[in-house]
């Protein structure tokens with residue numbers, strides 16, 4: 445069912461290139477590897493791929509530190525490989541959405557090399573420099589997101605430069621119009637290559653006012669995004685999704701409101717932050733709070749009901765795996781809880797995103813020691829959080845529960861060595877569950893996760909109520925069951941899911957009662973949802989009928 449904009453009826457799929465598929469045996473995933481798996485994605489039915497960075501990079505942050513926006517990192521392939529990926533994907537009605545990382549560059553980017561070369565270099569003001577404090581220390585105590593000071597001294601000029609992430613990721617000075625013009629030109633060059641859009645890294649940081657110590661939602665943010673729209677997006681039928689950890693519903697309407705001329709949607713993280721510890725953040729694991737989760741999703745559904753547009757996701761390359769975080773990844777319930785979580789998310793209003801491996805129910809992996817982690821954020825935070833009083837074991841538990849490397853273990857394609865990901869030695873060990881949890885086994889499994897995602901995507905492609913139906917939350921305070929209604933005209937779609945590993949009794953509120961067709965289920969089909977229901981563990985079901 446084609447409609448405009450196309451991305452309101454499409455489902456996105458995120459590929460983390462280092463970990464998707466290695467075609468040349470060097471142990472690192474690459475672009476030809478992605479091309480070789482496009483049929484897997486086409487069969488799933490997704491409409492576009494968000495491709496995490498493949499640009500030239502010294503890989504201090506696995507590609508989120510770009511040294512040349514117009515070149516492909518040799519470890520991932522060549523520009524010809526990239527053009528082939530775009531063409532082969534388009535041949536399967538799949539758009540390629542690139543990752544736009546322009547809050548910062550790599551310190552090895554030619555721009556920064558020039559900027560640090562001398563105080564008078566024309567590119568000096570492309571970055572953020574300040575003189576030391578009177579004691580010779582950093583200009584202020586602003587901290588990096590990865591932990592530690594956000595300022596690093598440049599011995600050549602004796603000035604400090606600002607970086608909200610690693611010191612090898614200096615922030616660009618967006619107040620400089622030359623910087624913006626260069627970025628618009630780069631974006632247009634990629635659009636001219638035939639890409640379908642951009643995912644925009646930490647876009648809520650580009651309007652920062654350093655001296656006022658304002659980093660998120662800064663004074664110039666929306667001016668810059670509207671300028672971006674005028675200079676690059678206007679007149680193009682593309683999708684844009686801005687990563688905005690600071691965004692609340694009101695911010696989202698500023699980014700995505702139909703008359704704002706900014707973005708298609710944002711990735712907001714309120715459901716993630718809700719699960720973090722008040723003192724140690726993601727580094728101290730906390731149990732799932734289902735009511736808290738429901739309240740947040742419901743608030744976002746209702747806030748963007750009339751304007752704006754939601755993105756829907758459980759995980760990505762920075763987050764733990766969905767079934768381990770929100771489901772039950774034990775052998776008994778892994779597949780069904782993964783399918784139940786997919787049902788809850790994919791029948792909401794907005795554009796769903798699947799993170800690679802989610803469609804086969806991949807789980808977190810248990811790292812035995814802190815030194816086994818690869819991620820710069822985890823490695824930077826261990827000494828910092830333990831110095832703040834978090835025990836080493838607690839940190840390890842936190843990193844295993846919430847750390848980014850959970851999402852980055854290689855994709856599990858089959859039960860061959862290294863899960864069929866590489867014929868070499870993987871850059872990060874494969875999750876030892878791969879002998880049982882892999883795409884080949886899951887796709888052959890009648891209770892498999894892949895076919896359930898495929899069925900949900902097909903429902904979205906077939907039923908306008910899934911896209912346009914009014915969202916009505918049900919039983920928000922129920923600690924076990926997630927339920928809501930979508931209504932369009934006289935039609936009602938009711939979704940009910942028991943998100944526990946035990947049977948529960950649940951009484952459907954009258955405004956959710958329905959008799960009709962069972963659209964999808966993780967258990968025994970039902971054609972009516974009325975009165976008291978006895979729901980099996982991880983039973984999720986959706987019924988379409990009339991009001």
Ligand code: TEU
Pocket residue numbers: 505508509545589609645646687689761762821848
């Ligand atoms: O992430 C932004 C970001 O802040 C999170 O990475 C961070 O991990 C954290 O979990 C929140 O505290 C984006 C990219 O998605 C990430 O991979 C990059 O490392 C980061 O920006 C810098 O480019």
